Amino acid sequence: MKFNTVIVGAGHAGGMIAISLRNKKYKGSIAIIGQESFFPYQRPPLSKVFLNNDIDVNKLYLKSENFYIKNNIDIILNKKVNSITKKEKFLLLDTKEKIHYDTLVFATGSLINKLNTKVDNLTTHYLRDIEDAKKLKHAIKNIDDLVIIGAGYIGLEVAASLKNNNLKITVIDMDDRVMSRAIDKYLSEFFYNKHISEGVNFLFNQYVASIKNHNGRSIIKLSDGSVLKSDVILVGIGVKPNIKLAKQIGLICDDGIKVDEYGQTSEKDIYATGDCASHYNPILNTQLRLESVQNCVELSNTIAFKICGESKPYSKVPWFWSDQYNIKLQIAGSLVTYDKSLMRGDPKTEKFSIFYQKDNQLISVHCINSPKDFLLGKKLIANQKKFNLDLLENPDLKFSDIV
Numbered sequence: 220m221k222f223n224t225v226i227v228g229a230g231h232a233g234g235m236i237a238i239s240l241r242n243k244k245y246k247g248s249i250a251i252i253g254q255e256s257f258f259p260y261q262r263p264p265l266s267k268v269f270l271n272n273d274i275d276v277n278k279l280y281l282k283s284e285n286f287y288i289k290n291n292i293d294i295i296l297n298k299k300v301n302s303i304t305k306k307e308k309f310l311l312l313d314t315k316e317k318i319h320y321d322t323l324v325f326a327t328g329s330l331i332n333k334l335n336t337k338v339d340n341l342t343t344h345y346l347r348d349i350e351d352a353k354k355l356k357h358a359i360k361n362i363d364d365l366v367i368i369g370a371g372y373i374g375l376e377v378a379a380s381l382k383n384n385n386l387k388i389t390v391i392d393m394d395d396r397v398m399s400r401a402i403d404k405y406l407s408e409f410f411y412n413k414h415i416s417e418g419v420n421f422l423f424n425q426y427v428a429s430i431k432n433h434n435g436r437s438i439i440k441l442s443d444g445s446v447l448k449s450d451v452i453l454v455g456i457g458v459k460p461n462i463k464l465a466k467q468i469g470l471i472c473d474d475g476i477k478v479d480e481y482g483q484t485s486e487k488d489i490y491a492t493g494d495c496a497s498h499y500n501p502i503l504n505t506q507l508r509l510e511s512v513q514n515c516v517e518l519s520n521t522i523a524f525k526i527c528g529e530s531k532p533y534s535k536v537p538w539f540w541s542d543q544y545n546i547k548l549q550i551a552g553s554l555v556t557y558d559k560s561l562m563r564g565d566p567k568t569e570k571f572s573i574f575y576q577k578d579n580q581l582i583s584v585h586c587i588n589s590p591k592d593f594l595l596g597k598k599l600i601a602n603q604k605k606f607n608l609d610l611l612e613n614p615d616l617k618f619s620d621i622v
């Protein structure tokens with residue numbers, strides 16, 4: 220079999236490559252190869268509405284099966300790409316089928332980090348795909364205790380989604396606060412208080428020493444020697460980029476597969492997008508590997524332009540969101556170090572934003588139920604103009620007042 224463009228990975232980024240190519244009237248043949256049994260779908264609902272509602276998996280699909288048929292996109296599901304032969308430009312699937320390509324796109328996504336300790340698969344769950352979410356949904360029926368290991372986005376979103384199921388939920392983290400990699404101490408405190416007010420318990424500065432099974436329940440021993448019992452455990456301790464195949468064929472990788480401003484890897488005719496790719500962001504002047512829907516959509520769009528012969532460099536402000544209870548957190552930019560911050564709005568109303576500057580330039584904004592501030596912040600980050608942060612104290616300030 221031979222296709223002009225072959226995409227490895229039928230996730231959000233892989234799907235978006237094919238969709239963007241056809242939107243741009245790409246005439247070549249396209250194949251997407253994915254080891255899951257679903258058409259490219261959105262993962263964000265899996266830790267949110269999906270857990271509590273009867274949602275048909277079709278509703279998660281980026282496009283229906285019909286779209287791929289009508290647009291002549293071959294989707295090869297339930298098959299894994301085992302190896303790639305760069306010189307002769309073909310892939311070998313686990314079924315021993317050979318697929319030749321002219322252009323190859325890596326959209327292999329992320330792999331979840333697993334606990335080092337031995338676990339019982341019936342009571343310990345991870346959450347990355349539809350099958351994981353279905354299993355978790357089934358497991359939490361008729362239980363009393365849920366322990367969540369990891370106070371990051373996934374753990375906290377699941378806690379928020381399941382709290383109204385009358386579960387006793389305990390979240391354990393190695394760090395001393397929630398979402399410590401993504402938000403500052405003030406916002407961590409805000410989210411912590413929100414979860415506490417909803418009845419979630421937290422244990423910080425603890426890691427899991429061992430998990431043993433006793434009569435269908437888990438006995439979790441923590442680093443300080445204390446013991447917790449739980450019916451079900453969810454582990455949400457982050458992901459790593461899936462770059463094994465890329466490394467095997469010698470592509471330059473750092474934290475992810477290194478791509479240039481057009482999504483092209485160190486090898487001509489090979490691109491990478493989504494969670495597995497690492498790109499240089501000219502707005503933030505830094506190398507980034509993002510785990511977000513926005514990056515899947517926009518980097519894939521850049522690559523589709525390039526494959527179609529148009530060069531439009533990838534230069535976007537990264538953004539992300541998280542839903543917990545009635546709180547929508549929206550983040551734009553990247554927060555590594557900052558020298559000044561300013562809060563707008565009132566945390567008591569659960570509607571406020573924090574703007575962060577470095578060298579008088581806005582580098583990030585974190586918004587709680589404040590979509591207007593999010594849009595303003597995103598524009599100001601993209602604009603890269605230096606300004607006095609105090610100007611943002613004026614709630615009626617418009618983008619045009621600054622630039």
Ligand code: FAD
Nearest residue numbers: 228230231232254262263299300328329493494510511512
């Ligand atoms: P993936 O979605 O990981 O897809 C990669 C696919 O490639 C997988 O299906 C994998 O099986 C397949 N694959 C890998 N290797 C091979 C191979 N060798 N052969 C065949 N197939 C292969 N982002 C947000 O912006 N906002 C959110 O609120 C948010 N919530 C999330 C909630 C959950 C529960 C999860 C899991 C993620 C969430 N994300 C969120 C992150 C976002 O969903 C990811 O950034 C996005 O799904 C990444 O897409 P991807 O296509 O790069 O990778």
